[in-house]
Amino acid sequence: MAVEIKASQNGPYVVMGNATYVDADGNEQTTRGTAIALCRCGQSSNKPFCDGTHRKVGFQAVEVVLHLKDE
Numbered sequence: 001m002a003v004e005i006k007a008s009q010n011g012p013y014v015v016m017g018n019a020t021y022v023d024a025d026g027n028e029q030t031t032r033g034t035a036i037a038l039c040r041c042g043q044s045s046n047k048p049f050c051d052g053t054h055r056k057v058g059f060q061a062v063e064v065v066l067h068l069k070d071e
Helices: 053-057
Strands: 003-007 013-016 019-022 028-031 035-038 064-068
Touching: none
Parallel strands: none
Antiparallel strands: 003 013, 003 064, 013 035, 019 028
16 A cells, blocks of 8 residues: 655645554554654654644645655
8 A cells, every 4th residue: 555645734744544653762653544643843742743833833834745655
């Protein structure tokens, strides 16, 4: 299954699809059929995850969608 990463307008990166990432403690985590929101404004108190702070700080950026394909 392909992974889609959407940089939402004025908001976080939203990762959809099955994806594996390594957290700050070195633990592997896998998303399965869910979405996770990653901070794009740099102000989240829960980095790398979005906590909605982008709305408070007036973060502005365009929407971009990336599709990562399995090889």
